[in-house]
Amino acid sequence: MKVYLEGEAIRAICETCNSRQEATFRYDSIKMEDGLVIDGVMQAFCNNCGSSLVIAPQSTPKIRQARTKVSKKTSFRLPRILADIASCVVAKAGARYVDRAPEFLYKASLSSLLDEDPQQLEKLSQKLIAVKSNELLKLPGNHKVTVSLNPVLYEKAKLLQEATQCSQSELFRVILVAAGAEPGLDSPKYLRRSVALLDSAPPRKTPRRSRKASVLEKVSS
Ligand SMILES: [Zn+2]
Numbered sequence: 001m002k003v004y005l006e007g008e009a010i011r012a013i014c015e016t017c018n019s020r021q022e023a024t025f026r027y028d029s030i031k032m033e034d035g036l037v038i039d040g041v042m043q044a045f046c047n048n049c050g051s052s053l054v055i056a057p058q059s060t061p062k063i064r065q066a067r068t069k070v071s072k073k074t075s076f077r078l079p080r081i082l083a084d085i086a087s088c089v090v091a092k093a094g095a096r097y098v099d100r101a102p103e104f105l106y107k108a109s110l111s112s113l114l115d116e117d118p119q120q121l122e123k124l125s126q127k128l129i130a131v132k133s134n135e136l137l138k139l140p141g142n143h144k145v146t147v148s149l150n151p152v153l154y155e156k157a158k159l160l161q162e163a164t165q166c167s168q169s170e171l172f173r174v175i176l177v178a179a180g181a182e183p184g185l186d187s188p189k190y191l192r193r194s195v196a197l198l199d200s201a202p203p204r205k206t207p208r209r210s211r212k213a214s215v216l217e218k219v220s221s
Contacts, residue, residue: 004042004056012053014046022047025056030063038066071148076172077141078102085136085180103147105179106172110149110156125163131177132164147172 004010004025014021023044030041030052041063042056055063086101113120131137149157161171 079139
């Protein structure tokens, strides 16, 4: 690996100047395409226009690490029934801990989108658009969920937002509805069954359930 020192000059193509220019290396922050800003990256800047032309090889591990580490936290409000449905779907899939089911389902759906596959994006978008008018989405958002997405999933969420014409929080709710959308999700019978399933599930040792249990004990004693 060639290591570049500060002040070292190279010649490189500058797209801004539309010609080959001399560029000089120095440490500076860099703004990635997904908006992520990383400090202290060795880059060569065009001596003519100042554009960043080349990233020194020694800085690439730092960029890779920053991209996977940094995650964006967002809080969503959703009808509690959607969180319950998410728990059912996740429990049915064999998950032991269901307290973060909405976040899990959201990320699982976003991850299912492979990079640069327009057909798959189209297919998932259509599935989501189809449930946009679901009655569950009209219920009051009385349950708060915090989700952290890495830049890759964040980008996928943005793609889906565009394709489905959903706001960020609308997309979150729509994905949960679609994830639980087996035939007859709209019917109250299905919902009753879902809730019954959740209630009759063997006690799970998650913090949320044990908290609930202790509250019930206090009430009954
Ligand atoms: Zn230039």
